[in-house]
Amino acid sequence: MHPEYEEIKNLVEDNLLRFLPETESGSSILYDAMKYSLEAGGKRLRPVLLIASCRAAGGSYSDALPYACAIEFIHTYSLIHDDHPSMDNDDLRRGKPTNHKVFGDDMAILAGDGLLNSAMDVMFSDIARHADDGSETEKRIRAAREISASAGVRGMIAGQAADVRPELIRLDDAGKLRYIHRNKTGALIKAAAAAGALVGGADEDLLGRLSHYGEQIGIAFQIIDDILDVTGDTKLLGKNTGVDAELGKLTYPSLYGVEKSRALAEKATDEACRAVENIKDSEFLKFLALDLSDRIS
Amino acid sequence: MHPEYEEIKNLVEDNLLRFLPETESGSSILYDAMKYSLEAGGKRLRPVLLIASCRAAGGSYSDALPYACAIEFIHTYSLIHDDHPSMDNDDLRRGKPTNHKVFGDDMAILAGDGLLNSAMDVMFSDIARHADDGSETEKRIRAAREISASAGVRGMIAGQAADVRPELIRLDDAGKLRYIHRNKTGALIKAAAAAGALVGGADEDLLGRLSHYGEQIGIAFQIIDDILDVTGDTKLLGKNTGVDAELGKLTYPSLYGVEKSRALAEKATDEACRAVENIKDSEFLKFLALDLSDRIS
Numbered sequence: 299m300h301p302e303y304e305e306i307k308n309l310v311e312d313n314l315l316r317f318l319p320e321t322e323s324g325s326s327i328l329y330d331a332m333k334y335s336l337e338a339g340g341k342r343l344r345p346v347l348l349i350a351s352c353r354a355a356g357g358s359y360s361d362a363l364p365y366a367c368a369i370e371f372i373h374t375y376s377l378i379h380d381d382h383p384s385m386d387n388d389d390l391r392r393g394k395p396t397n398h399k400v401f402g403d404d405m406a407i408l409a410g411d412g413l414l415n416s417a418m419d420v421m422f423s424d425i426a427r428h429a430d431d432g433s434e435t436e437k438r439i440r441a442a443r444e445i446s447a448s449a450g451v452r453g454m455i456a457g458q459a460a461d462v463r464p465e466l467i468r469l470d471d472a473g474k475l476r477y478i479h480r481n482k483t484g485a486l487i488k489a490a491a492a493a494g495a496l497v498g499g500a501d502e503d504l505l506g507r508l509s510h511y512g513e514q515i516g517i518a519f520q521i522i523d524d525i526l527d528v529t530g531d532t533k534l535l536g537k538n539t540g541v542d543a544e545l546g547k548l549t550y551p552s553l554y555g556v557e558k559s560r561a562l563a564e565k566a567t568d569e570a571c572r573a574v575e576n577i578k579d580s581e582f583l584k585f586l587a588l589d590l591s592d593r594i595s
Numbered sequence: 596m597h598p599e600y601e602e603i604k605n606l607v608e609d610n611l612l613r614f615l616p617e618t619e620s621g622s623s624i625l626y627d628a629m630k631y632s633l634e635a636g637g638k639r640l641r642p643v644l645l646i647a648s649c650r651a652a653g654g655s656y657s658d659a660l661p662y663a664c665a666i667e668f669i670h671t672y673s674l675i676h677d678d679h680p681s682m683d684n685d686d687l688r689r690g691k692p693t694n695h696k697v698f699g700d701d702m703a704i705l706a707g708d709g710l711l712n713s714a715m716d717v718m719f720s721d722i723a724r725h726a727d728d729g730s731e732t733e734k735r736i737r738a739a740r741e742i743s744a745s746a747g748v749r750g751m752i753a754g755q756a757a758d759v760r761p762e763l764i765r766l767d768d769a770g771k772l773r774y775i776h777r778n779k780t781g782a783l784i785k786a787a788a789a790a791g792a793l794v795g796g797a798d799e800d801l802l803g804r805l806s807h808y809g810e811q812i813g814i815a816f817q818i819i820d821d822i823l824d825v826t827g828d829t830k831l832l833g834k835n836t837g838v839d840a841e842l843g844k845l846t847y848p849s850l851y852g853v854e855k856s857r858a859l860a861e862k863a864t865d866e867a868c869r870a871v872e873n874i875k876d877s878e879f880l881k882f883l884a885l886d887l888s889d890r891i892s
Contacts, residue, residue, distance in 0.1 A: 321748050321756075322774075327763050328748055328756035379708060384681065384700035403681035404759045407704065408752055411676060411711065415747040418715040422740045425722070429733050436726045443719045450712040451618050451625055455705055459618075459625035462701045466624055477619075 300589070302582050303346060309359060310345040310366055317367040317420045331401040331409035332416070335374050338392040339536075343519070343590070344369045344486060348494035350586065351508045354579040357498025364424040365441050365493050368417040372449045373486060375413035376458070378406050385462065386545070393536030418446065441493040448489030457482025464548060475548050479520040487516035507573045514570035515587050521563040522593060524549035525556055534595040567591040597886070599879050600643060606656060607642040607663055614664040614717045628698040628706035629713070632671050635689040636833075640816070640887070641666045641783060645791035647883065648805045651876040654795025661721040662738050662790050665714040669746045670783060672710035673755070675703050682759065683842070690833030715743065738790040745786030754779025761845055772845050776817040784813035804870045811867035812884050818860040819890060821846040822853055831892040864888040 299307075314336050321329040345366035352362035381388040381396040382403065389399050398406035421442040428434040447453060460467050460478045467474045491512025495505045526535060527542045528551045542549045550559035570587040574580045596604075611633050618626040642663035649659035678685040678693040679700065686696050695703035718739040725731040744750060757764050757775045764771045788809025792802045823832060824839045825848045839846045847856035867884040871877045 319747065319749050321753050323765060325748070325753035325756040325764075325778075327760055328753060332748070375708075379704055382681070382704060384679070384704055398681075405756065407676055407679060407681055408756050408759070411672075411707070412748040412752045412756075414708065414711055415743065415752060419740070419743045419747055422718075422736065422743050426736045426740055429729075429736055432726075432729060435732060439719065439723045439726055443716070443723055446712065446716045446719050450616065450716055451622070451629070451709040452616050455709045455712060456618050456622035456625060459622040459702065459705050459709075462705070463624055468620060481622075 300582070300585050302350075303586070303589075306346045306349050306359075307342045309363070310342050310349070310370065313363055314367050314370060317364060318371070318416055319419065327401065327405060328408055328412055331397060331405050332374075332412050334400060335378050335391075335397050335409065336370070336413075338394050340392055342370060344373050344490040347487065347512065347515075347586065348490040348497075350579065350582060351491045351494030351512070352498035353494075354508065354574070354577055354583060355495045355498030355500035355504055356578065357494075361497050362494055364420050365438075365445065365497055366490075368420045368442075369445055369486065369490050369493070371413045371417035371420070372445070372454075375410040375417070376449075376454060376486075378410040378413070380458065382406055382410075385458075386541070388538065388541070390537050393533075414449075417449075421445065437496050437499060441496040444489050444493045444496060445486075448485040453481055453485035453489075454483075457485065461547070471548055471553055475550065475553055478548070479517070483520045483523070484513060484516035487519060488512040491515075504577065507577065511570045511573040511583065511587070514566045514573065515590055518563045518566040518570065518587070518591050521550045521559050521566070522591060524551055525559055525563070526593075526595070527551075528556060530594065536595070563591055597879070597882050599647075600883070600886075603643045603646050603656075604639045606660070607639050607646070607667065610660055611664050611667060614661060615668070615713055616716065624698065624702060625705055625709055628694060628702050629671075629709050631697060632675050632688075632694050632706065633667070633710075635691050637689055639667060641670050641787040644784065644809065644812075644883065645787040645794075647876065647879055648788045648791030648809070649795035650791075651805065651871070651874055651880060652792045652795030652797035652801055653875065654791075658794050659791055661717050662735075662742065662794055663787075665717045665739075666742055666783065666787050666790070668710045668714035668717070669742070669751075672707040672714070673746075673751060673783075675707040675710070677755065679703055679707075682755075683838070685835065685838070687829075687834050690830075711746075714746075718742065734793050734796060738793040741786045741790045741793060742783075745782040750778055750782035750786075751780075754782065758844070768845055768850055772847065772850055775845070776814070780817045780820070781810060781813035784816060785809040788812075801874065804874065808867045808870040808880060808884070811863045811870065812887055815860045815863040815867065815884070815888050818847045818856050818863070819888060821848055822856055822860070823891070824848075825853060827891065833892070860888055 348366045349362045378397045425438045457478050492509040495508040527539050530539050532539050567587050571584045574583045645663045646659045675694040722735045754775050789806040792805040827836050829836050864884050868881045871880045
């Protein structure tokens with residue numbers, strides 16, 4: 299792993315629980331359930347991206363950290379609800395039993411709700427902490443809105459709704475696939491790059507480049523995810539493979555085949571790298587894009 | 596119905612959907628599911644209370660409206676998730692089939708998530724709209740934090756977790772009952788009064804009085820709710836009765852009997868009325884408290 303990736307990932311993991319509100323004794327199972335999924339690991343792509351983007355805009359780790367943790371809370375809640383028996387009914391995630399398998403179907407709904415609510419709470423608190431400085435408040439409000447909007451009913455949740463009811467989308471298969479992926483995974487990855495840029499104080503040009511970068515790696519990320527569901531190793535991935543095909547889901551490989559899908563992922567990765575040409579930290583941002591595209595887990 | 600109550604309630608109902616983000620065509624079922632539960636009616640207690648409290652602090656309807664709608668979104672999401680088969684598995688709410696009965700168990704989870712996310716979105720947007728005026732921003736940030744914290748894992752969600760796993764609370768039955776009710780319903784009702792006061796520009800003394808008022812009517816409200824589950828009429832209530840007893844839930848009547856429970860509700864109502872003695876609009880606030888305590892539905 300790239301040393302800078304490892305450094306940022308460790309920073310995120312060291313701080314995730316610090317931003318999670320402690321619960322009272324009466325609801326410690328709720329805390330345990332949230333903690334379980336937060337600690338289940340994963341690439342921490344969204345928070346790493348947010349922090350890297352903030353640094354590329356000249357901001358500091360500490361400015362980005364609350365938003366990085368908030369976006370990981372949101373991503374984690376979405377996985378818990380996505381794995382729920384009422385949704386995809388998955389029993390394995392990151393090599394461990396899914397949240398509802400350990401804490402029950404009811405607690406998994408509440409743990410997801412709790413993580414989403416806590417994410418918003420963390421951002422409101424950070425905005426409040428900077429409320430006496432107009433320009434500091436304003437960039438944080440913009441970052442929080444970027445995250446909140448991308449996670450919501452015109453972003454990630456819309457993508458999940460379309461994913462469980464694709465027959466209701468009035469588009470051809472290619473259009474459906476783009477719609478689902480753009481919203482379900484793309485929106486939050488793009489928001490990570492944009493929110494980092496905003497907290498870091500990027501001007502509109504740099505914000506545009508970093509957002510475009512985030513959008514393109516979001517596309518590549520999802521294509522690779524679809525490919526790995528066909529060609530990947532359950533042990534390495536820490537989740538079951540072949541799930542998409544079993545559920546009859548629309549994916550890049552099912553629509554374009556594996557080879558063409560790989561070419562599409564490479565195209566998006568190239569475009570991401572071009573978007574951050576000649577900016578601060580562009581070496582690391584390019585590494586991040588290429589690494590995601592080459593991954594086997 | 597008191598004409599002022601009706602006026603505020605109508606205002607809320609006329610604006611609820613205006614604050615709900617439109618979804619794209621691909622996820623219109625998500626929008627329909629959120630809209631269905633928002634339009635299912637109910638007393639609109641929390642938004643009415645928030646607006647009344649804002650007015651009592653000298654603020655305007657329009658200042659309070661985004662927060663009033665946000666808090667109703669949060670309340671509505673909590674009902675959808677609470678009714679879900681993985682939680683209380685209720686099929687009737689406000690005289691209509693519950694959300695999952697109409698839209699499916701998966702969409703009900705997403706509609707709840709969408710309403711919670713939208714509530715936060717509405718508040719971030721309102722804060723952003725006032726970001727050029729320091730004192731206006733600050734009071735809105737405080738109101739949003741009050742709502743977000745009370746809805747979260749140290750408030751409403753903690754109460755729901757304790758309600759589904761009461762055996763994990765290390766308190767005697769009376770302590771458990773207080774813990775569950777204070778968090779599950781009390782926290783958000785108190786936050787409605789406090790957030791209204793904050794948006795309205797209340798000083799710390801008035802904020803304290805209105806918060807205490809909200810806390811006490813929250814207690815009375817929940818006791819009456821418990822009593823109505825025993826003595827109420829399914830048709831008038833629009834939901835099944837006897838549910839608590841069937842689920843073996845800890846309630847005021849099960850612990851204290853109906854008579855003593857009524858006395859406790861009256862005590863809390865009296866205390867609420869005393870807290871708002873001699874403030875602006877105290878007549879309406881007192882009416883609200885007494886009306887909730889006397890209700891049969």
